Amino acid sequence: MGLINFERPSARTQDFQFRLQRMRDLLRRLDLGDLLHQKSAPKPAPIPTIHIAGTKGKGSVAMMIAAGLSAAGVRTGLYTSPHLHHLEERFRIDGKPCRPDQLDDLIEQSIPICRQMADQEVGQPTFFELTTALALLHFRQRGCQAQVIEVGLGGRLDSTNVIQSSLSVITSIGLDHQNVLGHTKAAIAAEKAGIIKPGVPVISGVRCRTVDPSRTGTACGQTTPPKNNVACDIQADDDPEPVIRRIAGEVGTRLLTLGEDFDFRCRPTRAWGSDVELFDLPAPTRNDDACPPPSPHMPPPAKLQFHLGVEGMHQAGNAALAAKSLQILADAQLLPDDEPAGFQLPSLDIQRCVRAWHSINLPGRIERFCLPDGPMLIIDTAHNEDSITALATTLGNRFGPSAAGRRRMVIVFGTSRDKDAGSMLRVLSRLTDRLVLTRFQDNPRYLPLDRLAEAVPPRSFSDVQSSESSQDAVAMACRATGPDGVVVVCGSFFLADEIRRGIQIETLI
Template sequence: MFSLRAIVLTDLPSDPKPPDRPSTASQLLAAQHSQASSPSNLTHQEALSFLYDRINYEGVVTTSRYPFRLRRMAELVERLGIGAYLYQADSHGHAPPKPLVHIAGTKGKGSTAAMVASILTAAGLRTGLYTSPHLNDLEERFQIDSVPCEPAEFIALIERIRPVVETMDRDRGLAPTFFELTTAMAMLHFHLRSCDAIVLEVGLGGRLDSTNVFASSVTAITSIGLDHQHVLGNTITEIATEKAGIFKPVVPVVSGVVRPEAIEVVHRNAAEGQSPIYQYQRDFHIQSSPEPDWGSELVYTANRSPLSTMAKAHLALEGKHQAANAAVAIAVTDVLRDALGTTGQTISEANISAGLADVQSIARVERFDLERGITAILDAAHNEDSIAALVEVLNSRFQNRTITIVFGTSRDKAAETMLAQLAPIAHRLYLTQYKNNPRRRDPSELFAMLSSKYQTHAMVIEDPVEACEQAKASTPDGGVVVVCGSFFLAAETRPTMDAFRSEKDA
C-alpha cells in the first residue's frame, strides 16, 4: 500500500469540534492580521519562550518511539488560514499554490535543500527555505533568498499564531509541539512574503514529519543510512520506508539513494503511487574534480527527459558527497522546471551555475582560516555515513597535515563507530560535550570506547570552548583542527571558530 495512506491520525478525538472561527483562508488571515496589528509589548525573548516552552522532541532523551502525528499539524495549518498548501489525499496530483520541493534523507538533505533554494533564487524566484535544526538563532530556520527571518518579523509571526495556538491548547490532544509550530510559522512566513517557490527539509524521517502535511511539486531523498533507529527502525529497509513516506501519488521523485536495499524500497513506493522516479547513477550522473583551494568543478549529465543533457558548474561546498548532493539538486530543479512552465519562469544552466557557486551550508565541512596557517573545519556530522564523508574530505584535501579532532555527540548516536573512523586520522583527539541539550553524551564514556592504542593521544575536556582552545594551541603551524559529532556541538563552538578567525584578521 502506498506509504502516505498509512499515516497515523488517531491520537486526537474522532470528531474534534473546533471553536467558532472564520471559515475562509482570507477571513482567517484578515483576523490574524487584525490581532497581530494590535499594540504589543512582546519582546524577542518572550516570543522565543512561547516556542521553547512547548514539547520539543529535539531535546528529548528517550528510547521509545515518539508520538508523531499529522492530524494536529494539518489542523494548525487550516486554522492559520494557509490550508491551500495542504496535501489532499483524495486528489491525486494536487498541486500546491506555489512550487514546493520536499527533501528527506539520512545525510545531505540540508545541503541539498540549500542548493535547490540557491538555484531557484538565482533564477529570479523569491524562494523560501525551511531547515532544521538551527545553529545559533532560531530565525535561521526560515530563510527567504538566503536571508533569515528578521527578529521583528519573527515576533509578528508569533503574534499571528498565538491566538490560534492558545485556542488549540485548550482542546484535548491539539496542543502543538515546538517543531509543528516552527514548520507552520515557516509556511506562514513564506506565504505572507509572497514567495514564488518553497523548499522544505524534513526534520526527522518523513512519513510522520510535520512537513509531510503539505502538497509538493517534487520530492527527493538524498541518502539512506542508519540514524535515529529508536524512532525510524533498526534496518535500512525500515528507515527507507519511513523516508519514502513523503512521496505523494504521481508527484515526481528524485532519488540520490545508492544502497541497493534502500533503492528497492524507494522505487517500490514510487511505483505504488505512480510517481515517476529519477535515480542517481542511472538517470543522471555527476563528475567532480577538486578546485585547487576549495570546492569542486562539476559536470552533470543525464539521459532521461525532462532532465538536462548536461550542465557545468562550480560548487562552493567541499567534498565528493556534496557533489552527489549537487547532482540531486540539479535533477530536482530540472524536474521542477515543468511545474514552472505555466508561470513563464524557467531555470537555465546559468542559474544552476550561479546558485551552486553561491550556496552556503553552515557547519557542513565549513572552513575557517586561522593564524599560524591552521585550517579549522566545523562539521555537524553525527552518524556513520556523514563522518565517513568528512574523513574522505580530510584525507583528500589535507594530506600530510597534522589533524587535531574535537568530538562530542549525543546519547542516541553510534559514538563507537564514529570514533573508530576518526581516531586513526587524529594526531590528538579531544573528547567533549555540548552544554545546552540533555541528549549530550558524557565524554568519559567516549574515552572508554577507544582502544588503548588511541587513548594515549586522547583527552577529555568537558567544556567545548576550552576543548577548541586546547586543540588550536596544540596543533602545529599549518595543521588542521576539526570539530564534529553533533549539530549541538557545532552550534556551541561556531562562535569560537569565528573568534579564532578574527584573531587572524586583526
C-alpha cells in the first residue's frame, strides 16, 4: 500500500500519541467520526463493539466471540492481526474474509484521503492505522450489527483505542514487547488496561493472586488455578491484577475477573477438545475502593455448559472469557445501572452462541492436519514463553509420556530475532528431545540459524537438526517421527504461514 509499516513497534511514546491524533483524523475523514470515543461526553457506540487486549489469547477470544454472535444471527465484523496468509483475513464478516475486490474498493476510497494527509502536518497513516480504518469502514458499509476489534499492540496507545467500545476484554498479562510496553507485568498491565473506558464493563482473565482458593473452580481436574491457565502466570512480586482493578476503579466501571467473579471447569474429551462449564462465583467481600460494588440486580450464580472443539486448558480459559462476554452482551441485568442504553443484545441466544464452538477452527491455534502418508502435523503461532508454555502443556497432556495417546514427537522451530528463543526452547524440551531448527523466508525479522542454534539450552535436546528451508525442516521431522508420530511447528506467525502455504496438506482434522 506504500505506507509506513508501524507493526514493527516503536519505543517512543510521543510517536504513539501523535499516531492516535492521526487515527482520529483518518476516521473523521472517512465519515466514521461517530465511532470515536469522546472523553468529554462519552456516547454509546453506534453498534455493540467488543475491544480485546492481552498478551496471549486475545485473537482466540475475539474469534470465539465473533463466531458466537454470528451463530446467533448477529451480523458480526471481526478485525484481527496479523494475518496468516492474506491481508483480507484481517477483515471478516460472519467468519468470511473480505473479498479481494472489496479490499481494492476500500483502498481506492482511502487513497485520496491518505494523499491529503501526507501533504499536511498530521502525515500519512501507517499501515496498521489504515488497516484498522478499512476494517471499520468495511463493517459499516456491509451492514454489521456488531464488531469485535482486537488490539494490535498493548492497548492504551494502540490505534484501535480511539473507538468507543461497549465491552472491554483483557485476556492475560505476560512479558512480551517489553521494549514498548515495559519490563514488568505490572507495567504491561497498565498499558493493556488503557482500553478501559468510563461506564464500559470490563472482563478480565488476569486472576487475582490473593483470591481464596475455596472460591475458585476446578480447571481440568485441578483443585487450584493451574500454572498455565490463560490468566494465571503471575509472579508474587509483580502482580498485574491489582493494576487492572485500580484502573477500572479510577475510570469508574464494572470489572468482572476470572477466579473472583466467575470461573470455569474443563474436562478433556477422548476426542479433540474439552467439555467446559462456566459458573458465577459469590460476590467477594473486599474492603477497598478499587472497583465499584456489584449491581444489586446481579442474578444468582448460574452455570453454562458447552463443548469446545479446540484443544487445551488455555483455550478453555479463553472460551470462558468469551462466554462471559456474550452473557454480558445478552443480559442487561448484568450491566451497571448507569450503562448507556442500546449497549446490549437482549435477544441473543447464548446456547446458540456456544454451540458454534463445538466445531470452531482457530487458524494457527493448535491446528491439526493430516499429511499424505505421514504423521499428524500441528501448527501453532505461539511466539513467546507464555504461549509456548500453554502449547507444551496441552500437547504433553494429549501426547506426552504419561498420556493415553502417547506419540513420538518432533518440534520444528523458528522465530523472530526480537524473541527469547532460549526460553521457548527450554519449555519445549520438556515435550521431546528431538528438534529441527529452521527459519521463515518471507520476512527479514527471522533469527538466523547460527544464532538460533546458540539459543538451544545445554542438555535440552539430544537430537538437533536444522534446515534453511522450512518445508525441508518439516520433511526431516516427518522422517524422524514416522507415520504414527506428531510434528509440531511453532515459534512464529510467519513460520506458521509459510508451512501452511508450502506443505501439501491433505486434511484439516
